[in-house]
Amino acid sequence: MIEITFKDGNQKPFEPGITPEEIAGSIAPGLKKKTVAAFVNEDLYDLNRPIYEDAKVDLITKDNEIALEVLNHSTAHLMAQAVKRLYPDAKFGVGPAIKDGFYYDIATEHTIKEEDLPKIEQMMRRIVKEQESMTREEITKEEALKRFKDDPYKQELIGDLEEGEIISVYTQGEFVDLCRGGHVGNTRHIKHFKLLSVAGAYWRGDSDREMLQRIYGTSWFTEEELKKHLAVLEDRKERDHRKLGKELKIFMLDKKAGQGLPIWLPNGYTVRRTLEDYVYKLERKHGYKHLSTPVLGTKELYETSGHFDHYQDDMFPLMKDGDETFVLRPMSCPHHMIVYNSELRSYRDLPLRYAEIVIQHRYEASGGLSGLERVRAMTLTDSHIFARKDQIKQEVLSAYNLINKVITDLDLEIDYLELALRDTTKGKFHDDDQLWDEAEATLKQLLDEEKIAYREVKGEAAFYGPKIDVQVRTAMDHVITMSTVQLDFLLPERFDLTYIGDDGAKHRPVVIHRGLISTWERLMSILLEQYKGAFPTWLAPVQLKVIPVSLDAHQDYAEALHETFTDLELRSEIDLRNEKLGYKIREAQQAKIPYQLVVGDKEVEDGSITYRRYGEKEQVTVSKATFIEMVQQEIKNKTR
RNA sequence: GCCGGAAUAGCUCAGCUGGUAGAGCAACUGACUUGUAAUCAGUAGGUCACGGGUUCGACUCCUGUUUCCGGCACCA
Structure with a gap:
């Protein structure tokens, strides 16, 4: 007999070879139904993988996050088996579980199309009915190479494994796959799934290698969960900023205007301008000085900064004019360095915080462009803080606080902070190790001292220095870099920035690059999706x-009211068209205008206002003064 | 940039296996003069993304280009 120890400390003897499924069954039939896999001494075990020795067993039930991963991973295998049956020449890359789903990368002569997905699903259901057991087997590397000798992808994966490492393969019916495992044990446990899309994906994520066909799918324990997830995907389509941006006339793109070069329409520009004003005032309050610099600069300027060396591929082609060559700037830092150098600086001048609403151009890969989210002409609130080394901490924290304030006001939330460091094996960073060590240590120490949690990521730094990226999760469930604080010891060297210290000698300042709102373009896409187009009153194009x-x-x-509102700088519109009331109301609702005011005999008589909030049925009648006070408060507090 | 798909009226879309296009909404005109999500009638609107080819004939088939969409790679 072997001794199984449970998470709660209870122990129970079992026959050697007992499986997690049987253990669960021995405790309660209900538990058996709920159990998907198990941790055995920290290792993820399949439902049907035998246990031969004393062990700690932690059953994984359906409510556990890992259970869903196991299910999706198993569904990926199921799909692969179905694909192999339909397209026997299919070879397989990797097929992991991902958030809310799975995918499998496939190489086959047959071009898999969306319309093939139902066919594959059908085959999957057939295999489910066959109740194929998913059986684990452990073999040597040598044996594994022999088994998968006809599969170049698996050969490569096996080749990368350490000698002596346990290699496991899973068999279900005629299908065998290399896999670390954690499976549901039998295809009959897989019931509620859907294949979602086909796409291309580079083998091993390497754009220099061949492209495989990837099928995405999702798998759940119940039909309700599946339906719920599909409804979430539907909702995301409704939220898509490209759809809303068109409907609400926020922005447009036009082939003739240029790929990835968006045009802000009056509605969108009103929102952006409101945000710009808001940030401008906030920055003033935080001691920033605003300036404005050109979109074009000499190539020499960008050679001095090092951008040209590190960034050339992301820049628009050069413009030559006689002996001079110009670049459409991808960043604004060099100009700000020039401004710093335009005067002799004293230690008393520092910190010097320059901010600018910058237009910059990046030659993004055409395939990556998307609505306002990925563009080639972008606008952002950029800032460079010139500081003494003893001011770094205070300045980084102050920038971080400003970032927090803005993110909170926009109803967003920080998901996590990323401390992006260099990776010494990659050539894309400047090579003064001493500067790097100092900059990285400074940021790390600062975060640690302030007990601010962060994730360290090597190789993600800017070429000139390490950075703290503020990651925000969007309504589309994407994680994006909303803000960034970057520590730069390099550009001060490159531009020979100095200040006169209290000792009368020249010293090198430090530059802190601070990005606040990603870009106005991307922020707009995020906000559209976040609010589903229904902006809070302070931002709404028409209030x-x-x-x-x-x-x-x-x-x-009606006109008198409209004029009063306009005088108070409320964004009011009046609908004097010869249309039915219901028609005008419908349009106002579709435009997602926060307040619609219907005025008739009653209102004229007592000088009141009857309003209806966007999305609500309720009509409220109040005095003019009360209404104005309410709306102004709402705008001031940035509440809805 | 790469793999796959798509492109029809201002918008959303229909148009079977080749016989030169249709709806709803929007626009315009007229009637109606209205209390919370579409009043009625009429009119106009398209080089079927663009170029080449096959064919007696192409929105439809082939091909090149452009842009968009789903991903990958890259990335704010």
Whole structure:
């Protein structure tokens, strides 16, 4: 007998060779149904993998996050088996579980199309009915290489494994796959799944290697969960900023205007301008000085900064004019360095915080462009803080606080901070090790002292220095870099920046690059998706819509109201078209205007206002003064 | 940039296996003069993304280009 120890400390003897499924069954039939896999001495075990020695066993039930991963991973195998049956020449790359789903990379002569997916699903269901056991087997590397001798992808994967490492293969019916495991034991446990899309994906994520066909799918324990997830995907389509941006006339793209070069329409620009003003005022309050520099600069400027060496591929082609060559700037730092150098600086001048609403151009790969999310012409609030070394901590923290304030005001949340460091094996970073060590240590120490949690990522630094990236999770479940604070000891060297210290000698300042809102383009895409197009009142392109019941009787009052609002700098519109009331209301609702005001006899009589909030059915009648006070408070507090 | 798909009226879309296009909404005109999500009628609107080819004939088939979409790679 072997001794199984459970998480709660209880122990129970079992026959050697007992499986997690049987253990669960021995405790309760309900538990058996709920159990998907198990941790045996920390190792992930399949439901049907025998246990031969004393062990700690932690059953993984369906409510556990890992259970869903196991299920999805098993569904990937199931799909691969189905694909192999339909397209026998298929070879397989990797097929992992991902968040809310799975994928498998496939190489086959047959081009897999969306319309093939139902066919594959059908085959999957057939295999489920066959109740194939998913059986684990452990073999040597040599044996594994022999078994998969016809599969170049598996050969490569096996070749990369350490000598002596346990290599496991899984067999279900006629299908055998190399796999670390954690499976549901039998295909009959896989019931509620859907294949979602086909796409191309480079083998091993390397753009220099061949491209495989990738099928994405999702798998759940219940039909309700599956439906719920599909509904989430539907909702994301509704939220898509490209769809909303068009419907609400926020921005447009036009082939003739240029790929990836968005045009801000009046509605979108109103929102952006409101945000710009907000950030501008906030920055002033935090001691920033605003300036403006050109979109074009000499190549020499960017050679001095090092951008040209490190960034050339991301820049638009050069412009030559006689002996001079110009670049469309991808960043604004060099200009700010020039400004710093334009005067003799004293230690008393520091910190010097320059901020600018910058237009910059990056020659992004055409395939990556998408709506306002990935563009080639972008606008952002950029800032460079010139500081003494003893001011770094204070300045980084102050920037971080500003970032926090803005993110909170925009109803967003920081998901995590990323401390991006260099990777010495890669050539894309400047090579002064001493500067790097100092900069990285400074940031790390600062975060640690302030007990700010972060994830360290090697190789993600800027070429000139390490950075703290503020990662935000969007309504589309994407993690994006919203803000960034970068420590730079390099550009001060490159541009020979100095200040006169209290000792009368020249010293080198430090530059802190601070990005606040990603870019206005990307921020707009995020906010559109976040609010589903229904902006809070302070941001809404149109805040109030005044609709008279009858033009004859109520137009004057409606116009007087509209004028009052406009004088108070509220963004009001009045609908004087010869249309039915219901029609105007429908349009106002579709435009997601926060307040629609219908004025008729009653309102004219007592000088009141009847309003209806966007998305609500309720109509509220209040005095004019009360209404104005309410809306102004709402705007001031940035509440909805 | 790479793999795959798509492109029809301002918008959303229909158009079977080749016989030169249709709806709803929007626009315009007229009637109606309205109390919370579409009043009625009429009019106009398309080089079927662009170029080449096959064919008696191409929105439809082939091909090149452009842009967009799903991903990959890259990335704010």
